[in-house]
Amino acid sequence: ANSHRLWPEIDRVVKQEVSMASLGVGECGSGWQLFAEDGEMRMFRREEEMDGMVVDPLKAVHVVKGITGHEVCHYFFNPQYRYDWETTLEHMIVLETVSEDTLIFHQTHKRIWPASQRDVVFWSHTRRLPNDQDRDGPDIWTVVNNSTEHPDHPANAGKCVRIFLTVCLLCQTRVDPPKDGAPVSRDDITCKITYCSVVNPGGWAPASVLRAVYKREYPKFLKRFTAYVKNQTKDKPIMY
Numbered sequence: 001a002n003s004h005r006l007w008p009e010i011d012r013v014v015k016q017e018v019s020m021a022s023l024g025v026g027e028c029g030s031g032w033q034l035f036a037e038d039g040e041m042r043m044f045r046r047e048e049e050m051d052g053m054v055v056d057p058l059k060a061v062h063v064v065k066g067i068t069g070h071e072v073c074h075y076f077f078n079p080q081y082r083y084d085w086e087t088t089l090e091h092m093i094v095l096e097t098v099s100e101d102t103l104i105f106h107q108t109h110k111r112i113w114p115a116s117q118r119d120v121v122f123w124s125h126t127r128r129l130p131n132d133q134d135r136d137g138p139d140i141w142t143v144v145n146n147s148t149e150h151p152d153h154p155a156n157a158g159k160c161v162r163i164f165l166t167v168c169l170l171c172q173t174r175v176d177p178p179k180d181g182a183p184v185s186r187d188d189i190t191c192k193i194t195y196c197s198v199v200n201p202g203g204w205a206p207a208s209v210l211r212a213v214y215k216r217e218y219p220k221f222l223k224r225f226t227a228y229v230k231n232q233t234k235d236k237p238i239m240y
């Protein structure tokens with residue numbers, strides 16, 4: 001709801017994250033290095049440190065047939081599906097339902113040896129965006145997750161080290177209607193997914209360990225999540 005205390009921040013961060021995600025990896029200037037590739041999925045990172053901590057921005061692009069951007073964002077945003085695809089999730093709770101398109105989460109994730117266990121508090125907002133290029137094409141959908149504070153879960157009050165993240169999932173759908181005028185089926189739709197994330201790991205964690213975790217976890221996450229959405233939607237009507 002645009003009367004909520006977080007609304008100005010949410011609107012600003014969503015706009016800036018969507019514009020960053022929309023840039024190609026070539027256009028962001030140099031610095032993006034391809035570190036993983038699997039079929040249509042390509043993962044890029046920039047090696048950046050802040051106060052001696054690895055905060056490598058990540059940009060993943062993936063093209064998946066048979067699902068729409070609305071469906072991808074629906075399964076990414078809604079908490080009831082998260083345990084099905086987020087394999088490192090140990091505990092998740094919705095701290096606040098700001099509106100039907102904005103939630104505040106607290107999550108604890110499985111510990112990555114030798115670092116201590118991490119937790120995160122973030123607002124999550126999903127939005128349909130007008131498709132500037134193609135007026136009558138399907139809309140663009142996004143989910144932005146951005147760390148925030150919450151009185152019930154102060155940072156580093158318990159056993160977990162609080163991490164800080166900004167994540168943007170940006171999805172553009174393409175429909176190639178069948179030549180013979182048959183109704184559009186899932187074989188005629190394609191979704192271009194861009195997943196951007198910047199994670200500040202909070203307390204100390206060895207750069208080599210973090211980079212190894214990212215190299216292993218990000219490709220696994222995106223492959224698993226998109227396969228989950230394909231499987232969940234395959235026998236359902238297309239959600240544009």
Ligand SMILES: Cc1cccc(-c2n[nH]cc2-c2ccc(F)c(-c3ccc(S(=O)(=O)CCO)cc3)c2)n1
Binds near residue numbers: 120165221
């Ligand atoms: C996919 C991925 C990348 C990098 C690290 C890991 C990982 N491995 N073991 C523990 C974690 C871990 C620790 C803390 C976190 F906050 C998240 C975390 C990751 C993604 C998101 S999200 O916002 O993209 C999706 C919602 O869960 C939120 C938190 C993941 N997983």
